[in-house]
Amino acid sequence: MPVWGFATVMQSRVEGIAVGERFYGYFPMAGLLRVQPDRITERGFYDIAMHRQGLPSPYNQYTRCQTDEAYVPELADFQMLLRPLFFTSYMLADYLADNGYFGARQVVFSSASSKTAYGTAFAQADGPCGASGEAPQCIGLTSAHHCEYVAGLGLYDQVADYDGLEQLDASVPTLYVDFSGSDALRERVRAHFGASLVHDCFAGSATNTDYLDETRWSDPVPQSFFAPIQIRKRNQDWGAPTLSRRFGAVQRRFLRAVSDPSNGWMTLRVHQGLEAARAVVEDLYLNGGQPREGHVVRLQRQDTSGASRLS
The missing domain is CATH 3.40.50.720 (NAD(P)-binding Rossmann-like Domain)
Structure with missing residues (x-):
């Protein structure tokens, strides 16, 4: 089941993508994803794995958090x-x-x-x-x-x-x-x-x-x-960097408004692991959701050193 979220690079054989970097994008609900990066820039990369070729381009794009003007670490769950x-x-x-x-x-x-x-x-x-x-x-x-x-x-x-x-x-x-x-x-x-x-x-x-x-x-x-x-129109009118900058500024204001407890717009419900994810999805499917609630699931995987890595 695909979801929007963040992942940390655990291993890389690709120049321009370093272990420990964090990316935002469309991921399977899993602890590990192997990708085939292409079109690598300071903004991120695209996964060109064969099984993803039929997807619209945004679903194959992974944004590098350290250069993303819209990324605010403390607001990552809301993002x-x-x-x-x-x-x-x-x-x-x-x-x-x-x-x-x-x-x-x-x-x-x-x-x-x-x-x-x-x-x-x-x-x-x-x-x-x-x-x-x-x-x-x-x-x-x-x-x-x-x-x-x-x-x-x-x-x-x-x-x-x-x-x-x-x-x-x-x-x-x-x-x-x-x-x-x-x-x-x-x-x-x-x-x-x-x-x-x-x-x-x-x-x-x-x-x-x-x-x-x-x-x-x-x-x-x-x-x-x-x-x-x-x-596409705004990329032609303004250029992609300007669109990204303008969107990033408005998104930061929006996420701060949503995350402000005094506004009461959204309460986060944080869950741990795949079994918790299953329960959340089942509940949303059977009972619907509440507009005030947002659900975040943290998936963890044990690497060979025994350290827990967040995906």
Whole structure:
């Protein structure tokens, strides 16, 4: 089972990768991984092992912690949980701003308690590049039992449960950012806002794994957001080092906000070993997760000297 996390180099026959270095990336849930590094730079490397060739490039990229501007050692647990989600959040907020929010005066997020949704709201408030004028109002839609939590984040100008959707102001230009993937909810959104709906953005799904069927909808046809397209654009606009630096600065602010106990956004649950990982995954699958909880599993392996190495 693949997970995002950190690993320490235990053995290396590759120039440019030293024993003891720490890397961040997409790893199997295991104590040891053998990789075939290529495209080695000061920023990290790519694993070109044959069995990984069908994966999108980001899943084969391993980032060198010592040169990663977004890496903060004391926030590493939060980075494991949130960096992949927040990179999507940051690029989505940048995409919306880059397009002037499509003329909207309010942005409605579904599944507002999801990490990617409130990360987008954070990045939007933090001020991504590209927009001129004042950012639109930010409205979070969530289930009734998550309303208190979402309101407590302080990231949305207004919070409503799904039953309150039809009470939202439908007279102003509205942009819908969908993190739920619910066709039934999309139908209600489109019926309520009608001609005021200026853009319908499908950002992902917190509730199902079905792909968006764009053919069944009239204008505005839902548009799937794909972060690599905006990344490619910003690499051309700014250059990859500038994008990395800008993202790193915002991510540091986001992780500090999430990890601040006084904010109450997230509580870490730290577990030890593969058996604990099995129990965590089973519980999440059967019972769902709580938005306030993040789970980190530490895997350890004994090397030949008897020292315990963290992977």
